[in-house]
Amino acid sequence: MKKEIEAEQAYVSVVYERFDALRDGSYQHFVDGIGAEQSPTHQAKLERDVAAQHHSSRAARLSAAEHGLVLGRLDVDDDAPLYIGRAGIYDEEYDPLLVDWRAPAAIPFYRATPAERLGVRRRRHIHLKGRSVIRLDDDLLALDELGEDEIKHLTGEAALLTSLKSARTGRMADIVATIQAEQDRVIRSGSEGILVVEGGPGTGKTVVALHRAAYLLYTHRERLSKNGVLVVGPNATFVRYIDQVLPGLGETDVVLASMGELYPGVATSRPDTEAAAVVKGDLRMAAVLEQAVRNNERAPIGGMKVVTDRDTYVLDDQTCRRIRDEAQELARRAQQPHNRMRRFVVRAVLEELTSQALTAIESVLDGVEAPDENEDEVDQELSGLIDRDALHQELRSSPGVREALDVLWPELTPEGLLGDLLTDPVLRADVAPQLSVDERNAVQRADRGSWTVADVPLLDEIATLVGELDATLDRLAGQRMLAEMERSRHTEEERQLVSDAYDVAMDMAIDEEVAMPVDAELVLSRYHDTGPDATLSQRARRDREWRYGHVIVDEAQELSPMAWRLLLRRCPTLSMTVVGDIAQTSAPDGVTSWAEVLDPLAAGRWRRARLTVNYRSTEAIMAVASDVLAAGGSDGAAPRAVREGGDLPWSWCVAPDQLATVLPEIATRELAALGEGTLAFVVPVSLLARSMAAIKPYHPGARGAGDPDMLDAQVAVLTSEQAKGLEFDAAIVVAPDEIIADSPRGYSDLYVALTRPTRRLGVVYSGELPAGLSRLDPVGEYRPSA
Numbered sequence: 001m002k003k004e005i006e007a008e009q010a011y012v013s014v015v016y017e018r019f020d021a022l023r024d025g026s027y028q029h030f031v032d033g034i035g036a037e038q039s040p041t042h043q044a045k046l047e048r049d050v051a052a053q054h055h056s057s058r059a060a061r062l063s064a065a066e067h068g069l070v071l072g073r074l075d076v077d078d079d080a081p082l083y084i085g086r087a088g089i090y091d092e093e094y095d096p097l098l099v100d101w102r103a104p105a106a107i108p109f110y111r112a113t114p115a116e117r118l119g120v121r122r123r124r125h126i127h128l129k130g131r132s133v134i135r136l137d138d139d140l141l142a143l144d145e146l147g148e149d150e151i152k153h154l155t156g157e158a159a160l161l162t163s164l165k166s167a168r169t170g171r172m173a174d175i176v177a178t179i180q181a182e183q184d185r186v187i188r189s190g191s192e193g194i195l196v197v198e199g200g201p202g203t204g205k206t207v208v209a210l211h212r213a214a215y216l217l218y219t220h221r222e223r224l225s226k227n228g229v230l231v232v233g234p235n236a237t238f239v240r241y242i243d244q245v246l247p248g249l250g251e252t253d254v255v256l257a258s259m260g261e262l263y264p265g266v267a268t269s270r271p272d273t274e275a276a277a278v279v280k281g282d283l284r285m286a287a288v289l290e291q292a293v294r295n296n297e298r299a300p301i302g303g304m305k306v307v308t309d310r311d312t313y314v315l316d317d318q319t320c321r322r323i324r325d326e327a328q329e330l331a332r333r334a335q336q337p338h339n340r341m342r343r344f345v346v347r348a349v350l351e352e353l354t355s356q357a358l359t360a361i362e363s364v365l366d367g368v369e370a371p372d373e374n375e376d377e378v379d380q381e382l383s384g385l386i387d388r389d390a391l392h393q394e395l396r397s398s399p400g401v402r403e404a405l406d407v408l409w410p411e412l413t414p415e416g417l418l419g420d421l422l423t424d425p426v427l428r429a430d431v432a433p434q435l436s437v438d439e440r441n442a443v444q445r446a447d448r449g450s451w452t453v454a455d456v457p458l459l460d461e462i463a464t465l466v467g468e469l470d471a472t473l474d475r476l477a478g479q480r481m482l483a484e485m486e487r488s489r490h491t492e493e494e495r496q497l498v499s500d501a502y503d504v505a506m507d508m509a510i511d512e513e514v515a516m517p518v519d520a521e522l523v524l525s526r527y528h529d530t531g532p533d534a535t536l537s538q539r540a541r542r543d544r545e546w547r548y549g550h551v552i553v554d555e556a557q558e559l560s561p562m563a564w565r566l567l568l569r570r571c572p573t574l575s576m577t578v579v580g581d582i583a584q585t586s587a588p589d590g591v592t593s594w595a596e597v598l599d600p601l602a603a604g605r606w607r608r609a610r611l612t613v614n615y616r617s618t619e620a621i622m623a624v625a626s627d628v629l630a631a632g633g634s635d636g637a638a639p640r641a642v643r644e645g646g647d648l649p650w651s652w653c654v655a656p657d658q659l660a661t662v663l664p665e666i667a668t669r670e671l672a673a674l675g676e677g678t679l680a681f682v683v684p685v686s687l688l689a690r691s692m693a694a695i696k697p698y699h700p701g702a703r704g705a706g707d708p709d710m711l712d713a714q715v716a717v718l719t720s721e722q723a724k725g726l727e728f729d730a731a732i733v734v735a736p737d738e739i740i741a742d743s744p745r746g747y748s749d750l751y752v753a754l755t756r757p758t759r760r761l762g763v764v765y766s767g768e769l770p771a772g773l774s775r776l777d778p779v780g781e782y783r784p785s786a
């Protein structure tokens, strides 16, 4: 083996040498690009910027691949061996030294098995430390050379098991070295339509979805690097948990966000009651919001008076109705949002008032007798008086006319309208007759101050119905933006460009009553095409109307129907990967059937794939989880664990008042048993504060879900909902009976809690153990020491 390692080392060294040369070359191109003399023409400048950008992203992608660059080697039947790596590397003659793991030629590295070996004789995993080869793991696939036992092997089993047994760091790592065949099929599945990836806990749904993003960006770079990929996770902690994976694979044209972050400019700091969240997520809210907007398109009964300095006019109810109906009909036909139609209403009202003013002037003129000698002069004066345009202008700037317009067709902001709806029960009764009184009451709040996660899809829905922000807000945003630019490091030329765009927008806003938001970075990025100041993900993140090339949704079983509508708006092409497990649904309005959610939204355009093997937990842990799944009445089975055996999961019965106080001692013992790794206490909501208070004095590094350092802590204290999607080396589930009792989907929450650990599982309870946990070992070693 020593000789083999030496031979592989020689190859790996050649690959690294070439890698260094390419990366340095790309970097140099980039430096040359930005350092080039200022070009006189815009075109040349644009080309230079694009080239510099290209070289800079290539250099960044190569740098990300440096660690563990070479993944392995394939020996095939009739050809030279093929080396697979994190990036494609060619020698000077353009012959491949290393094939990118995402290239079609790399497929057999992940899919070949002894039963279907795809021309592969041997697959070799090459383990590197720095740039040195430290170990080789071989799978011999040629059947005539293998025994029956080996034929059943998983792909790259030795490498896989080494990877699975390693202690967790608190951050998800990539799995390019050990992707399994069923996972590889999901990763490389075509980009069109919605792909639903189902699978039990620990089957790699999240990690596979992220590798799929990397694969799609590699395969469709041209298209996706313009629009980017959006990855949506259930909460900010989860997003932090996965945020290293794609940059680690060299992919940065990706926006990672939780649902609460998908409406730019709004932070979701407020909690919702369960009942409120259910109502807000209900599909009926789409019609309620639509009605709330229509409520602001008015034709007052009895018409209205418009008082100006010149005169008092009357818009009778027939005129008001005609203007409103025409505006609504036009909006429907031209698919225009509410605020866009204000200019139509402004024009119609001004036409009407101008006609009334002219009629009034003409009736005055009819009675005027001009003295003969001044006839011409007086005629001129009078014709000046009836200048239609001047009258128009005069009426437009009259406060009385503006007030009337604000009654007939006010400009709306999503925040204003939703604030009204949530704080005003009378308004709700008016626009939401389809909701029951209890449902309408459930969403009532006293103030408008802040927003909840369930408000985000509603704000977004309203934003679609009303269109851009009104001119006043734009003016403020524009001023803020200009001030910001003054402080930032933009060149004089760039500042001028944005300032010009801002002026044009303001002129249009004043002339046409059209709202025109100006985003400095957008203006500059159009100018530069790919400005170095704003990356694609920065620009996409702050643009509500950004349309992504592909959207990945994790823990998708938790999404409400209104949240689905928001996500589909972000990706009208429906190129999406949706990852979830219905057995883990805890949200009361979450998914219970994919068909029920997706058929109404994308009939015939979605398909399923299933992952069946658990890579996270040991066989012993999954046996307990399986029993609980059955006890909770689920017809599905828990996935089979790839890691055989494992420490016996234990239970410990304590007095009710000891449920929190025994935790510090358990933490000490579990950490000792782990040696290295992370520990989580998964507790019912009612015990969260008490558990943390009990543990902290003994383990000051312990952290809760709200703490940004939680993922790096050795001990975490969480609820089942907060733990969803995360994993730890050991998990202690506290008071399982309360976890079950806390929610209508309590057994799903317990299932989630039990499937978090990789190595060790314990349950602390008082009274009776709930059904499904009888397999646990009631161990004596956890008796209190005092």
Ligand SMILES: Nc1ncnc2c1ncn2[C@@H]1O[C@H](COP(=O)(O)OP(=O)(O)OP(=O)(O)O)[C@@H](O)[C@H]1O
Residues within 6 Å of the ligand: 160, 163, 164, 172, 173, 175, 178, 179, 180, 183, 199, 200, 201, 202, 203, 204, 205, 206, 207, 208, 581, 584, 615, 616, 724, 725, 726, 727, 755
């Ligand atoms: N092929 C693989 N090689 C190495 N590790 C893997 C492989 N597949 C999955 N894993 C590991 O298994 C663990 C579980 O993966 P992941 O979190 O993606 O599962 P999941 O299906 O999303 O789970 P959950 O439903 O509980 O959120 C992770 O640590 C992941 O890195």
